[in-house]
Amino acid sequence: MEQPAHECDLLVVGGGVNGTAIARDAAxxxxxxxxxEKDDLAAHTSSASSKLIHGGLRYLExxxxxxxxxxxxxxxxxxxxxxxxIRPLRLxxxxxxxxxxxxxxxxxxxxxxxxxxxxxxxGSHMIDLREHVAGRDLRRQFVRGFVYSDARVDDARLxxxxxxxxxxxxxxxxxxxxxxxxxxxxxxxxxxLCSADGSVSTVHARCLANASGAWAAEFAATASQxxxxxxxxxxxxxxxxxxxxxxxxxxxxxxxxxxRIVFAIPYEGEFTLIGTTDLEFHGDPGQVGIDxxxxxxxxKLANRYFRTAIDARDIxxxxxxxxxxxxxxxADASAVTRDxxxxxxxxxxxxxxxxxxxxxxxxxxxxxxxDLIARALGNPGxxxxxxxxxxxxxxxxxxxxxxAVRGFDAYVAALQQRYDWLPQALVARLARAYxxxxxxxxxxxxxxxxxxxxxxxxxxxxxxxxxxxxxxxxCAEDILWRRSKxxxxxxxxxxxxxxxxxxxxxxxxxxxxxxxxxxxxxSHSAV
Numbered sequence: 377m378e379q380p381a382h383e384c385d386l387l388v389v390g391g392g393v394n395g396t397a398i399a400r401d402a403a404x405x406x407x408x409x410x411x412x413e414k415d416d417l418a419a420h421t422s423s424a425s426s427k428l429i430h431g432g433l434r435y436l437e438x439x440x441x442x443x444x445x446x447x448x449x450x451x452x453x454x455x456x457x458x459x460x461x462i463r464p465l466r467l468x469x470x471x472x473x474x475x476x477x478x479x480x481x482x483x484x485x486x487x488x489x490x491x492x493x494x495x496x497x498x499g500s501h502m503i504d505l506r507e508h509v510a511g512r513d514l515r516r517q518f519v520r521g522f523v524y525s526d527a528r529v530d531d532a533r534l535x536x537x538x539x540x541x542x543x544x545x546x547x548x549x550x551x552x553x554x555x556x557x558x559x560x561x562x563x564x565x566x567x568x569l570c571s572a573d574g575s576v577s578t579v580h581a582r583c584l585a586n587a588s589g590a591w592a593a594e595f596a597a598t599a600s601q602x603x604x605x606x607x608x609x610x611x612x613x614x615x616x617x618x619x620x621x622x623x624x625x626x627x628x629x630x631x632x633x634x635x636r637i638v639f640a641i642p643y644e645g646e647f648t649l650i651g652t653t654d655l656e657f658h659g660d661p662g663q664v665g666i667d668x669x670x671x672x673x674x675x676k677l678a679n680r681y682f683r684t685a686i687d688a689r690d691i692x693x694x695x696x697x698x699x700x701x702x703x704x705x706x707a708d709a710s711a712v713t714r715d716x717x718x719x720x721x722x723x724x725x726x727x728x729x730x731x732x733x734x735x736x737x738x739x740x741x742x743x744x745x746x747d748l749i750a751r752a753l754g755n756p757g758x759x760x761x762x763x764x765x766x767x768x769x770x771x772x773x774x775x776x777x778x779x780a781v782r783g784f785d786a787y788v789a790a791l792q793q794r795y796d797w798l799p800q801a802l803v804a805r806l807a808r809a810y811x812x813x814x815x816x817x818x819x820x821x822x823x824x825x826x827x828x829x830x831x832x833x834x835x836x837x838x839x840x841x842x843x844x845x846x847x848x849x850x851c852a853e854d855i856l857w858r859r860s861k862x863x864x865x866x867x868x869x870x871x872x873x874x875x876x877x878x879x880x881x882x883x884x885x886x887x888x889x890x891x892x893x894x895x896x897x898x899s900h901s902a903v
Contacts, residue, residue, distance in 0.1 A: 381579070381580055382410070382578070382579050382580070382888055383579075383581075384409060384579060384581050385407040385753055386402050386408070386409045386583045386753075387410050387411075387412070387555075387565060387579050387581035387584050388409065388412070388587055389412055389567075389587060390586070390730075391535070391551060392413075392420065392587065393422040393735050393738040394587040394730045394733055394742065395413070396417065396535050396536075396549075397538050397738045397741065397742035398585050398741075398745050399411040399539065399542040399549070400541045400542040401743055401745075401746040401759070401760070402542075402749060403541075403545035404542075404760050404761065405755055405757025405758070406757050407749070407753070407757070409542065409546070410548045410581070411542065411547060412555050413553065414553065414555075416850070416854050416858060417532075417551055417858070418536065420589060420590065420661065420698070421697040421699055422532065422534075422535050422697075423535070423857075424531075424613065425697070426613075426641070426649070426651055426652050427528055427529055427641065427649065428527065428528060428529065428641075429450075429451050429462055429526065429529045429736045430447065430451065431451060431492075431526065432736075433484060433526075434637050437484070441487075443715045444487075444491060445491045445492050446740060447736045448491055449740075450736050451526065451736060452493065452494065452495060452496055453762055454739065455497075456777060457761075457766050458534065458765065459781045459811070460807060460808055460809070460810065460811030461530040461766075461768075461808065462529045462534070463527060464527055465525070465526055465627055466498075466523055467524055467525070467628065467629050468503070468508075468521050468627070468629070469481065469522045469523075469524070469629045469631070470505060470514055470518040470630070470631075470681060471521050471522065472518070474633065475635075481522055482502075482522075486500075488500065497527075500524035500525070503520065503522065504519070505519055508523075509626070510622070513682055513683055514681055514682060530809070532857075532858040532859070533809060534766075537768065538738075540767045541766060541767050548888055552571060553569050555569055555595075556570045560724045560725050563725055564580050565580070565582075565599075566579075567581060567584070571888075577888040582725065582726075584726070585729075585730070586728065590608075590698045590700045592608060592731055593606075593607065593700075595729075596719065599727055606702065606717050606729075608700045608702065608732070609656075609700075610657040610658070610698050610699070611655065611656065612654075612657040612664060613651065613652035613653055613654060613698075613699060614652060614655075614666040614670045614695070615694065615696075616649075616651065616671060616674050617693040618650065619646065619692065620643075620646055620648045621678070621684050622682070627640060627641040628641075628681065630677055630680070638652065638674065639652070644861050644865070646865070647693075650678055655670070664696045666695075672688070675691075692864065700731070702715065715732060715733070716732040716741050717731045717732055718744060718748065726753070728745055730745065739762070742761070743761060743762070746759070763776065767811075767813060768811025768814075769812070771784070787807065788803070791803050791807050792804065798824065816842070816846075817838070826838070827839075829877075831877050832862070832866055832870050833865070834862060835874070837877075840877070844878070852875045855874060856871060856874065
């Protein structure tokens with residue numbers, strides 16, 4: 377059913393980390409924003425990362441000093457903004473005598489420690505693996521290594537929290553809504569949005585932001601009716617998850633004889649996450665999966681280092697994603713730059729296209745993108761996200777805080793005392809997912825009965841309803857694999873049970889018309 381046309385300052389196409397970060401920043405500067413995503417938030421590349429906020433140690437080898445410094449600065453900003461979903465992580469690189477020499481690694485770690493201010497994370501140093509806890513699970517030939525710092529992130533929740541903040545600042549977030557057509561007309565964009573419920577909306581936008589990831593070059597060519605100046609190179613990365621190979625909380629960065637590196641990261645308490653691969657990809661980015669060669673590559677590298685041998689039968693989960701990286705002449709897919717480029721066309725209605733990037737620098741990318749957009753639209757709003765928490769991150773007051781990062785474990789312990797009628801493991805999971813918004817999730821419940829039915833082990837109706845109402849969850853996959861990773865801990869058939877429960881719930885409407893009917897009308901921001 378066709379709905380009346382609506383107006384906004386900015387239409388963002390793409391609900392990954394870059395799109396939601398742009399929507400958040402723009403809404404916070406007073407722009408009226410509509411974001412559409414053809415699937416769920418973080419349904420593609422943004423939930424298929426290595427779950428790290430990191431500077432990119434290996435990029436130093438390719439002389440990408442600017443990118444590394446930018447990412448290291450952002451590492452601190454992101455830690456302070458969301459200490460519940462982003463947490464410090466110590467990583468160990470066992471020294472393999474057949475790989476990079478120790479002197480080169482020392483130089484790399486020295487640069488990594490000193491290229492940007494570092495207030496939250498300890499520096500690097502050499503360790504004796506025969507004495508260090510991280511050496512116990514490694515093969516005996518690895519006797520020394522290096523330990524350094526980065527951070528881990530729940531990547532899909534990072535996307536969702538950007539969207540939540542954008543929505544609370546007035547943005548319309550439309551999931552399961554494809555931008556099926558777009559054209560310039562009389563100094564603005566006319567876009568046709570098709571929702572999964574069959575409704576069709578027309579949006580008139582003063583500016584269009586193309587944050588469609590692996591589809592960005594194709595969308596830019598369609599929108600502007602000429603090929604974009606910046607070409608993209610699609611690289612597939614796959615990860616496997618196995619039962620945990622080590623009991624401590626350090627991660628590993630493993631060197632392969634081919635020169636590539638792979639991470640082995642403690643994951644969800646009971647597992648080890650191993651990845652990533654780097655392969656050229658030429659298919660449909662919406663239909664991507666791991667292949668047998670990738671599986672073998674990852675478990676054989678793990679077996680090169682760990683005493684506990686694994687093979688394909690040990691895999692409990694895998695995921696793959698396609699990264700849209702800037703085209704260059706590099707033959708090795710793992711060496712392709714992870715930096716980004718913002719294409720901006722100001723002739724007629726402005727078009728901004730995001731090419732490349734990595735999850736660590738998404739906030740900075742969005743800030744630069746909205747600087748361009750705001751200038752073109754005559755909006756005087758200033759950049760603000762570097763000094764703001766993401767929803768739930770305000771554990772120590774409204775502003776980002778080093779103390780919130782350092783004191784997160786104490787914060788969890790205090791919550792476990794306050795909610796002593798809940799299992800401690802459940803409180804810890806909720807604290808890591810929702811931070812200071814745990815009270816909103818639990819909605820005043822003060823006993824287990826007030827949580828509603830336990831739909832699945834550890835998932836009560838009160839949380840599921842919150843995710844449907846406030847975080848755009850529409851099916852079991854959204855809840856079990858993106859809003860959480862409960863799917864890793866549950867039996868086969870759990871998704872069907874949850875989907876049946878969701879089918880019995882009243883779902884909020886997803887169309888733009890429904891959004892406008894429940895909120896203030898979208899209008900041009902003051903010029």
